[in-house]
Amino acid sequence: MPRELITIQVGQCGNQIGRCFWQQALAEHASAAAALGGRATSATYDDCMSSFFRNVDPRSGRDLGVGTPLAALKARAVLVDMEDGVVNETLNGPLGELFDQRQLVTDVYGAGNNWAHGYAAYGPQYGDALLEAVRAAAEKCESLQSFFLMHSMGGGTGSGLGTYLLSLLEDSFPEVLRMVTAVFPSQDDDVVTSPYNAVLALRHLTDHADCAMPVDNQSLLSIAAATATAAAASSIADRGRRSSTGALSSSASSGPGFDGMNSIVASLMADVTASARFPGSLNVDLNEIATNLVPFPRMHYLVSALSPLRVPPPPQQMARRASLPAPERGPRGTMPRLIADALSPTRQLMRCDPARSRFLACSLLLRGDVTVSEANVGVEKLRGSLDMVHWNREGFKVGLCNVPPPGLQRSLLCLSNNCCVAQSFEDLRQQFCKLYTRRAMVHHYTQFVDQSVFDEALESVTALIADYEELNTAPAPAHKQWAEPAF
Amino acid sequence: MLAVQDTSDSSLSHFFSGERRKAARAVLVDTEPKAERCDYLEGMVMLHSASGGTGSGLGSYLTELLADAYPSAALLNCVVCPYSAGEVSVQNFNLLLTLSRLAEHSSAVLAIENDQAGNICRQVLKLERPTFRDLNDVIATHITAAVVPSTLAASNAGAVPQMPRASAAFTSDTWPAITKRLHQMHVCGAAHDLCLDWRVTPQPSENFNFNSTSNFNKSVSSLVTLHGHDAAPGPAAAPVAMPGASESTAAGFTADMFGNADLYAAWCQAPAMVCTSALPLNGFERSASLLSNSQSVLRVFDAATPRAQQMFAARAFVHQYQQHGLETADFEAALMWAEQTRLNYRGLSHG
CATH class of the missing domain: 3.30.1330 (60s Ribosomal Protein L30; Chain: A;)
Incomplete structure (x- = not known):
């Protein structure tokens, strides 16, 4: 039985990603249902949908069980923003029906790019309302598995209120996994205070999340650009034999925008949860990801990479796209290619190069038409080429989910707990220090919090970097000759 | 003969979590009427894995309960040992914790190696891409051959893996x-x-x-x-x-x-x-x-023991077990037991 996930989107960035994510989730379930054949299943609320959606009787407002015809789908989500623009946009858009008022926590003023405002002012002010909204969503779950928080680290609401919420969740739902997708600011971020916000938030992410998947805007932008190019190329190649290239070329011509970037993050979240939602021969639920990839509680940052590139169709094309036949298996779809792509530095959702650093653990989540033995062969090849930490040389976790993302035959999400993430944190720390040595902008924060939080956050990130560095450089103990089997 | 099958999904080893205890007791309650219908309950067969959480953790716990409740019945645990190449990061911890518990409570342990089952699929059955179904068929054949009725009294091998x-x-x-x-x-x-x-x-x-x-x-x-x-x-x-x-x-x-x-x-x-x-x-x-x-059981121990020792030395992943009440002493005991068992089997060769 699939277990439920509650998505919590905080701040402008979180809500924009959330919107893309819900579009994608709907499309996935629509195409999964279509793939089951033209039976009535397409209009039935099934087990797979129940992990993200509720089926509500519009008249009585009561939840309907699995197996009932689709009435009104409601997302298991809580939308939080202190500046209600994006949330309102979502509500008034095509996805508006997915959410109702009880799922929203909004204000109109915004946290002004100030972590402290979000954390220390809005946090206590909206704490009860947030918990109430989360509790209401949790009560509608039979067996809640995980919270999925999406927020940015550089802003005020997402980073401040998001991390405040994280510790609330830890206190109130200690048994429920806390997964976080955190968008880190890029080097040339336009928010001056973003290094402050990110480092201050990072400390709470380190202390209170179970698993965090950091992504950064720069990487997203370049992947989105590559995706647009690929889409353009494939639409040119396809023009001769397929007529419905309009969708593809239009997305290519509009260039990589926020939507392109957000949909990459949405794909990431869809793939991470795919095994929890759809059947597969080797299911990996979120608990298993946390178990296998987090050797030490604070070192829970998972670098992610998707292959192949996901060409995002515009929303109005979603339904049509879902019914398109999957493209034939091209060279891009072979296992070695999928794996090679997923390890390439250009495909990482966080700016780093895992193949050149030490892995603490690695997870390959495959979707679509892949057999156990193919996956094992792929892992076998990787084992020789990657630098795995000596006490976890076999630390590959493979997941196989039968249902591919819409429009693809097979896909791979590679999650790696890799020491290279320390470099990104180090860059962030340096930017933080550049500001903090001059105590620039600190007065905005001291309105809300004591200045000591800066020092504590700096200490926390420094310790985290040191932990990763130590593992990255620690040599394996002198090879002890274990007795060979004597029989 | 009573088969206790464990088919729920797997997650982390929850040896002592209250919820799992409840589940285990439910199985016990479920077992009772079936056992009572037997004229003479000779033994029970448990099928579970040793790498995942439910199979290994709940399986071991259940074994303890069953051994306690039916002291006169032989309890055969058919344990599927993970691919030595790795399925789960913590598989060696789970395997040794499981086997050390079973050694104490089970009558006999049938160690089934996924590696060998895979070899049989590829080399004997000539399956290029064996599926889980194929592996399970091979394993089921082995278990059947082992437990198929014969007139001999149950081979009670004592507390050593078989x-x-x-x-x-x-x-x-x-x-x-x-x-x-x-x-x-x-x-x-x-x-x-x-x-x-x-x-x-x-x-x-x-x-x-x-x-x-x-x-x-x-x-x-x-x-x-x-x-x-x-x-x-x-x-x-x-x-x-x-x-x-x-x-x-x-x-x-x-x-x-x-x-x-x-x-x-x-x-x-x-x-x-x-x-x-x-x-x-x-x-x-x-x-x-x-x-x-x-x-030949050394294949399993030789693959798992040093890896588990290294991981434990780095204290990696240990916190996840501590969350559920396991202590480092439990790990030390299991690792010691594994090392001792290796020695014992090696020692068979020497007079």
């Missing part, structure tokens, strides 16, 4: 051809009869040289079962004693062949048992299966 040698399934071969190959599998500790190394020969214990690179597989005891309509001398399957039985029956020369004292540790008295069953197994006219408590 190793399914292989249920060699041959076609219309003659008995000598079948048992000869099975014998060599026994000698080599091989899981199937292809690519057998015929140069390996039984070594008497006192001549055993510690530095020798012999691949000879020393055993504690073995149970050979012949399945086939002409296997049994009489209409009913009957246990055939040790050497000395008439050469003319299949069971007779099998007993002679497997009765070779060099196959077993020096201190073993009457270590070989031969059983026959008139019912053909798996559609083969004649087949033979071997269940042996031997050094």
